Ligand SMILES: [Zn+2]
C-alpha cells in the first residue's frame with residue numbers, strides 16, 4: 001500500500017510500505033478521507049519522533065471497513081463507513097470513570113502507532129472498547145466527517161465554559177480551530193463575537209463565518225479594539241487559540257471582570273509565559289486551560305460535524321490526494337487553506353468522487 005512516510009523534519013515521501021494486518025479482534029479500514037491537522041503539521045515539520053523514523057502520522061480518520069477479524073465485535077461489517085477518534089482511553093481509571101477520558105493516563109498514545117496517512121489503517125479492539133469508533137449512516141459525507149476530531153476539543157471547550165446567549169466572545173487566532181470557535185459560539189447564542197488574527201490572509205478567510213468584528217492584530221492594537229467593541233468592559237469569554245504565550249497574556253487584558261480566559265492553543269514545549277498577574281487578581285479572572293474532549297463530547301461533535309447546521313463546507317477549503325500532503329502543509333501554514341482533507345487510495349475508482357468534493361459540496365461564497 002501507499003503511505004505518506006516521514007523521514008525527518010519536513011521530509012515526507014509518498015511511497016510503498018507494508019500494509020498493516022487485520023487483528024483477530026479488530027478490523028481493517030481503507031482510509032477514504034483524512035484531515036490534515038495543525039498538530040500533524042507540527043509533528044511532520046519538527047523532530048517529533050526524536051530521530052526514530054520512518055514514521056506515519058495522521059489521526060482525523062474516516063474509512064470503509066474492508067476486513068473484519070474473526071473475533072471482532074459483531075457490530076462491524078465489511079462495507080461500513082466509520083470515523084475513528086484517535087483517543088484510546090482505558091475506561092477504567094479514575095479519570096475515565098469520572099467522565100474525564102481526555103485525562104486518562106493509562107491509554108495508548110495514538111502517535112505511538114501507525115497513523116492514517118496511508119491506504120489502510122488497522123483498528124484495534126481497544127479502540128472499539130474505548131468508544132472511539134463511530135459508524136456513519138448510509139450517504140453521510142465522508143469528507144465532512146473528518147472534521148469531527150478537530151471539532152471535538154472546540155466543542156468540549158465551549159461546553160465546559162458554557163458559551164451561551166448574550167455572551168461576548170473573543171477568539172484569538174483564525175486557524176481552523178479559531179473558525180470552529182466562531183461557528184460554534186454563534187450556534188450557542190453568543191451575540192458579540194470578535195476575531196483577532198495576525199495573518200491577513202487567514203483573517204480574510206475567516207470572514208465567511210460572520211463574526212461581528214474582525215481585528216487584524218498585526219495592524220491594530222487588539223486589546224484596544226476589543227475594549228472599543230465591548231463598550232470598554234471587555235469580553236465574557238476570551239479564547240487564545242494560537243501557539244504563542246503572547247496571546248495568552250493578551251487575553252487577560254481583553255476579559256471583563258470575572259470573565260473567563262481560555263488557554264486553548266498548545267505552545268512550544270517548555271515555553272514560559274509572562275503574565276500580568278495583578279490584572280488576573282484584581283479583575284477576578286478565571287483562567288481555564290483546555291485540552292481534549294470527554295467521550296460524550298467526542299460523540300456529540302461527530303454528530304455535529306455531519307449536521308447541515310454546522311456547514312462543514314465552509315471549513316474544508318482543499319481536498320487533495322494524499323500524495324500532495326506537502327502541498328497541503330504549505331497551504332495550511334500560509335493561511336490560504338482553512339482545512340485540508342487528504343484522500344488516500346487516490347487511484348481507486350471510488351476516490352474520484354471524493355477528489356472532486358469541492359465542486360460538488362464545497363462552499364462557493366453563498367451567504368448562510
Ligand atoms: Zn486533529
Ligand SMILES: [Zn+2]
Pocket residue numbers: 089090091092093094095096097101104105106107
Ligand atoms: Zn483511563
